[in-house]
Amino acid sequence: MRKFTRRNLARGGALGLASGLASGPAGALAAPALAQEQKLRWRMVTSWPKRLPGPGMSAERIAQRIAALSGGRLEISVSAAGEIVPAFEVLDAVGSGVAEMGHSAAFYWQGKEPAASFFTTVPFGLTPNEHVAWIGAGGGQALWDEIYAPFGVKPFMGGNTGVCMGGWFRHEIKSLGDVHGLKIRALGLGGEVYRELGALPQTTAPSEILVALQSGVLDAAEFVGPGSDIALGLYRFAPFYYGPGFNKPNGTGECIVSLKAWQTLDAELKAIVTDACAAEASFALAEMERLNIEALSVLKARDRVQLRAFPADLIAAARAQSSDVLSELAGKSANAHKVRDAYVAFRDKISAWSRISLQAILEARQG
Numbered sequence: 216m217r218k219f220t221r222r223n224l225a226r227g228g229a230l231g232l233a234s235g236l237a238s239g240p241a242g243a244l245a246a247p248a249l250a251q252e253q254k255l256r257w258r259m260v261t262s263w264p265k266r267l268p269g270p271g272m273s274a275e276r277i278a279q280r281i282a283a284l285s286g287g288r289l290e291i292s293v294s295a296a297g298e299i300v301p302a303f304e305v306l307d308a309v310g311s312g313v314a315e316m317g318h319s320a321a322f323y324w325q326g327k328e329p330a331a332s333f334f335t336t337v338p339f340g341l342t343p344n345e346h347v348a349w350i351g352a353g354g355g356q357a358l359w360d361e362i363y364a365p366f367g368v369k370p371f372m373g374g375n376t377g378v379c380m381g382g383w384f385r386h387e388i389k390s391l392g393d394v395h396g397l398k399i400r401a402l403g404l405g406g407e408v409y410r411e412l413g414a415l416p417q418t419t420a421p422s423e424i425l426v427a428l429q430s431g432v433l434d435a436a437e438f439v440g441p442g443s444d445i446a447l448g449l450y451r452f453a454p455f456y457y458g459p460g461f462n463k464p465n466g467t468g469e470c471i472v473s474l475k476a477w478q479t480l481d482a483e484l485k486a487i488v489t490d491a492c493a494a495e496a497s498f499a500l501a502e503m504e505r506l507n508i509e510a511l512s513v514l515k516a517r518d519r520v521q522l523r524a525f526p527a528d529l530i531a532a533a534r535a536q537s538s539d540v541l542s543e544l545a546g547k548s549a550n551a552h553k554v555r556d557a558y559v560a561f562r563d564k565i566s567a568w569s570r571i572s573l574q575a576i577l578e579a580r581q582g
Contacts, residue, residue, distance in 0.1 A: 442506025
C-alpha cells in the first residue's frame, strides 16, 4: 500500500486535472485559439486549508481549468482560508469586491440567508446525483441565482465531496441519550437537528477542528468523508468514526463569482467559467470516491480507527426532527419557504425512482 499523505492526494488531484484537460471531445477541454488580449487577473478566496484534498483541490482545479480554457486570458490566484479573509467571510468578500471569486459551501451562509443550506445538503435529503439533478435540471439553479443576487454574487456547483460520514467522536455513542450535551462541530441544518436531539452544535472552521478536539472544546466533529478527514488528522483525538451521515447526505461545493466581475466578462469567458465549474463538479465527485476508498483502508489498518453505526434510536429521532427543522426554517423567510417547497417536492419525486433503481441495484448486488 502506498504511503497516504496530503502530498499524494494533491498529486492525484493534479493528475486528474491533467487527464481531464487532455481527454474528451475536441475543444471541450482544450484551450481555444484566442486572439491576444489583455489578461484578467482575479483572486479566489476559499474556506479551506491550502490544497485540502476534496474542496481545497476543487478550488485549485477550477482556477487551473479557467486559465487553460481561456488560453491565459483569465488567471486566478487561489488563497486558503485566513490568507485574505477567514473561512466564514468568503461570501461577503466576493460580494463586496475584495475578491472576484470564492470557493466555499452554501450552508455556511445559513445565518445570512436561511435558504442557503439547501444548496449544500439537507439531513435525510438528496444524495449527490439527486442533488445534481435538482440543481442542473430541476429548477434548483434558478432559485440559487435568485437568492444569491442580493449578496452580489453568482453561484455555481464547483465540486462535491459526495455522501458524508456522520463524524468523529471521542467516545462511543450507544444510544440517543449519549448525544445530550455533546459539543459537536456540525453546521447547517444537520447542526440544527443535533440541537433538537440535545447536542450543542458548534461552528468551527475546518482548520481549527483538530485543535478543538485535542483541547476538549469539541467532543465530536463532522467534516466530510475519509478522503478529506484524514488530511485534517481528526482520528488522532476522536477514534470513533460514525455513519451514516444522515446530517449530510450530499456535499456540494460552491464556486461564487462577483456579479460586478461577471458582468465584465465577454460571452466566451462566461462560458469558460461556467464549464470549468461544471467539469469540477463532475470530476470532484469521482475523485472523492477514490480518495474515500484509499483513506478508509488506511484509517482502519494504520490508525486503528473504529467504525461504528449510529444507534437505531438516534437515527429514528433525527429523522423525525429533520421534518420539524425544515418546517421551522421555511417560516424564517419567503425565500426559505419557496426553496424548501421546491426541494422537498423534488426529493419526494426522485425518491420513488431511486428506490426502484439505485437502492434495488445495491440490494441485489449485496445479495
